[in-house]
Amino acid sequence: MTISANWYLLLAAVLFCFGLVGVVSRRNILVVFMCVELMLNAANLTFLTFARQQGTMNGHAIAFFVIAVAAAEAAVGLAIVIAVFRTRGTLWMDEVSTLKN
Amino acid sequence: MNRTFSKLALWAFLALLVALFLGYFITRVLPDYLPAGRAVPPRLGDLVFYACAAATVAGAAGVAFSRNIVWSCIGLLIALLGTAALYVFLSADFLAVAQLLVYIGGVLVLILFAVMLTNRIGEVNVSNQSLGLGGGLAVFAAVAPLLMLVAVLVPWPVRPPGPMAPTTARIGDEFLSTWLLPFEVASVVLLATLVGAVVMARKELKAD
Amino acid sequence: MAPYQPKSDPKWLVALTLAVALTVPFLFPVLILLSMPLAEPSGGGVTLALRWLGNVLGTDLSGPVAHDVGTAVVLLLIAFLFINFGAIFSGICVWWERRIAGRMQSRIGPNRQGLGGFLVWVADAVKFLLKEDLVPAEADSLLFRIAPYFVLTGFALTFVVLPFGHSVVMADLNVGVFYITSVTALVVVGILISGWSSNSKWALFGGMRSAAQVVSYEIPAGLAVFVPVLMAGSLSMQDIIRAQGAAPWDWFIFRNPAALVAFFVLFTSQLAEANRTPFDLPEAESELVAGYLSEYSGFRFALFFMSEFGNIWVMSALATTLFFGGWQVPGMPAAAISALKGTGAWWGWQLVSMAVFAVKTLLLANVVIWLRWTLPRIRIDQMMTLSWKYLVPIGFVCLIFTLFWQLGVGAAPGLELASGVALSVGALFVVIAFFRRVFKNVTDVRGDAIDLSNW
Numbered sequence: 182m183t184i185s186a187n188w189y190l191l192l193a194a195v196l197f198c199f200g201l202v203g204v205v206s207r208r209n210i211l212v213v214f215m216c217v218e219l220m221l222n223a224a225n226l227t228f229l230t231f232a233r234q235q236g237t238m239n240g241h242a243i244a245f246f247v248i249a250v251a252a253a254e255a256a257v258g259l260a261i262v263i264a265v266f267r268t269r270g271t272l273w274m275d276e277v278s279t280l281k282n
Numbered sequence: 283m284n285r286t287f288s289k290l291a292l293w294a295f296l297a298l299l300v301a302l303f304l305g306y307f308i309t310r311v312l313p314d315y316l317p318a319g320r321a322v323p324p325r326l327g328d329l330v331f332y333a334c335a336a337a338t339v340a341g342a343a344g345v346a347f348s349r350n351i352v353w354s355c356i357g358l359l360i361a362l363l364g365t366a367a368l369y370v371f372l373s374a375d376f377l378a379v380a381q382l383l384v385y386i387g388g389v390l391v392l393i394l395f396a397v398m399l400t401n402r403i404g405e406v407n408v409s410n411q412s413l414g415l416g417g418g419l420a421v422f423a424a425v426a427p428l429l430m431l432v433a434v435l436v437p438w439p440v441r442p443p444g445p446m447a448p449t450t451a452r453i454g455d456e457f458l459s460t461w462l463l464p465f466e467v468a469s470v471v472l473l474a475t476l477v478g479a480v481v482m483a484r485k486e487l488k489a490d
Numbered sequence: 491m492a493p494y495q496p497k498s499d500p501k502w503l504v505a506l507t508l509a510v511a512l513t514v515p516f517l518f519p520v521l522i523l524l525s526m527p528l529a530e531p532s533g534g535g536v537t538l539a540l541r542w543l544g545n546v547l548g549t550d551l552s553g554p555v556a557h558d559v560g561t562a563v564v565l566l567l568i569a570f571l572f573i574n575f576g577a578i579f580s581g582i583c584v585w586w587e588r589r590i591a592g593r594m595q596s597r598i599g600p601n602r603q604g605l606g607g608f609l610v611w612v613a614d615a616v617k618f619l620l621k622e623d624l625v626p627a628e629a630d631s632l633l634f635r636i637a638p639y640f641v642l643t644g645f646a647l648t649f650v651v652l653p654f655g656h657s658v659v660m661a662d663l664n665v666g667v668f669y670i671t672s673v674t675a676l677v678v679v680g681i682l683i684s685g686w687s688s689n690s691k692w693a694l695f696g697g698m699r700s701a702a703q704v705v706s707y708e709i710p711a712g713l714a715v716f717v718p719v720l721m722a723g724s725l726s727m728q729d730i731i732r733a734q735g736a737a738p739w740d741w742f743i744f745r746n747p748a749a750l751v752a753f754f755v756l757f758t759s760q761l762a763e764a765n766r767t768p769f770d771l772p773e774a775e776s777e778l779v780a781g782y783l784s785e786y787s788g789f790r791f792a793l794f795f796m797s798e799f800g801n802i803w804v805m806s807a808l809a810t811t812l813f814f815g816g817w818q819v820p821g822m823p824a825a826a827i828s829a830l831k832g833t834g835a836w837w838g839w840q841l842v843s844m845a846v847f848a849v850k851t852l853l854l855a856n857v858v859i860w861l862r863w864t865l866p867r868i869r870i871d872q873m874m875t876l877s878w879k880y881l882v883p884i885g886f887v888c889l890i891f892t893l894f895w896q897l898g899v900g901a902a903p904g905l906e907l908a909s910g911v912a913l914s915v916g917a918l919f920v921v922i923a924f925f926r927r928v929f930k931n932v933t934d935v936r937g938d939a940i941d942l943s944n945w
Contacts, residue, residue: 190434353633
């Protein structure tokens with residue numbers, strides 16, 4: 182017996198929701214960052230589930246791009262984090278709002 | 283006093299909503315849509331799947347709710363490992379390994395570095411006011427039912443997946459034919475990232 | 491007065507000790523070879539074993555549950571054998587390294603427990619187990635406790651795809667090499683966490699240094715690995731070996747001038763990834779106490795140690811696979827061995843292929859040990875410069891050269907053979923010149939002949 186696609190989708194939904202809750206409710210930017218990664222992973226899981234259902238490689242290709250973009254995002258994002266921390270000494274998102282006005 | 287009470291009431295209400303939804307979901311919805319033939323005992327592969335899925339969910343919960351940021355990192359590690367294992371179940375071996383290499387070897391290590399550079403050892407970061415756990419729960423209550431119901435209720439076409447087949451060569455072919463332009467764009471994005479990250483993280487020059 | 495003549499052990503006893511040292515770790519791959527039929531992906535071996543067991547016990551064991559339990563038991567057994575190979579190899583490697591160190595530094599080295607101090611690794615292991623398992627009061631105790639297991643897992647997972655012989659490989663994944671480079675990531679996480687959770691500045695610096703080092707050197711290592719992958723047209727370890735031949739001019743390292751360079755890039759990067767001297771900055775005793783290991787003691791320290799020395803095998807085996815023709819037996823092509831399947835001779839050829847692989851790997855392992863006691867530690871800025879300014883560009887050049895080389899080989903197939911013969915003859919001359927030079931150096935300081943007196 183193989184696990185049906187519904188289970189994978191359910192799991193992806195749960196992962197996505199956890200990520201979403203984290204993004205909304207946490208203030209440390211690094212945690213927000215990790216939660217975004219979780220949501221990207223949930224999306225990848227969905228792509229791959231459908232790729233298996235369809236028997237094509239398109240899902241794999243898109244998941245690959247998602248991984249590449251996530252790596253880019255991590256590099257730039259963390260460079261910003263370090264730069265912000267160096268100038269302001271805090272990582273609490275609400276306090277970093279210079280660009281607001 | 284009043285504020286505390288209203289806050290408590292909000293929390294209780296939301297918790298009740300979530301509990302009601304989960305109860306309904308587990309007792310009423312799931313049994314109808316689970317594959318038939320429950321009498322068959324789960325096989326080894328299924329057990330491994332459930333273990334991976336449980337680890338992934340636990341890790342994700344750890345990321346979102348842990349109060350210590352290093353434990354969030356560990357949660358992310360577990361969630362990423364679990365997802366990589368699930369990719370293998372979906373016969374996406376190349377992506378599973380790419381996930382290990384890029385996410386754990388790259389992203390997670392970068393995050394750990396950032397954590398260690400920006401936190402004093404042992405400092406605890408508490409999550410809190412702005413939207414708070416209450417807001418989080420509200421979002422959860424709004425989104426989770428929708429996503430879960432879609433995942434479970436929609437009759438996705440059930441097609442018996444083929445046997446595990448190596449995907450590396452097929453992915454390569456796809457990249458150099460169908461996805462050639464996105465592939466090149468992705469490499470440009472990575473190059474721009476490389477330059478951008480160096481420019482941003484570099485120490486300011488003292489000259490000016 | 492006659493010069494002092496220390497009493498020495500008889501030569502046959504020395505030979506016996508060396509034979510035991512060589513045999514003990516390789517008993518495990520032989521056991522794995524014997525259990526390989528059980529681990530067939532089709533599950534046929536397990537079915538047969540269960541039928542036999544059922545007959546012996548007088549019960550019916552043909553159900554799916556029994557089959558699953560049997561499969562799990564077989565997998566656990568093989569994992570146990572692999573990890574024990576790693577542990578015992580690293581133990582004996584520690585002894586061998588200490589002996590070589592003693593020899594190279596003109597001192598005695600361990601010589602108490604057993605002949606030539608052979609049992610010192612057992613004594614070390616017992617000492618580690620008996621020591622108190624200290625957790626610093628200010629440390630994050632749970633993280634501190636689990637960090638060594640990340641390192642151990644990252645190390646043990648590589649054995650899944652590492653071949654030991656013609657058919658002795660746990661799983662010939664079609665992403666083999668890629669898999670090995672990616673599970674190393676777990677080691678980095680383990681090191682970072684151990685450095686952070688120790689709550690000590692030495693450990694933290696050591697951990698950060700080590701992680702930075704491993705991450706930097708993964709890039710040239712990955713680039714160098716792609717050279718043989720391009721030549722073989724596959725990521726699978728066994729396919730890469732099958733694409734090579736048994737003779738030196740059929741090895742990838744000599745078949746392409748860029749591969750020769752790529753081998754040195756890979757070897758250097760792997761030395762750095764394994765934190766071996768001259769790249770052992772994370773554990774630089776003179777600056778950082780012991781780096782991320784500072785606060786560890788007892789069993790957990792032993793785990794770090796085991797994966798560090800076990801890594802010598804992993805890196806040598808990887809280089810053997812990618813560049814030195816792996817288990818290819820001279821005069822017996824892989825196809826001929828496969829054709830013998832089912833006969834007694836097949837098992838014999840398996841053993842021969844394992845022996846060939848082990849000899850090549852051990853020679854490389856000895857080079858690793860020799861380098862450690864020859865080169866001084868480099869500075870951290872030199873380490874970064876070496877990786878980013880030299881190895882990465884060289885790796886890229888090798889990769890691009892190989893692309894054109896493969897095009898050239900497609901047009902003129904004789905190119906590979908010509909390069910193979912020329913480079914292997916050149917390498918032979920270099921090796922001969924090296925040994926003559928060493929011999930001359932030794933005789934110049936008045937006859938320090940091979941002296942076994944400290945055995």
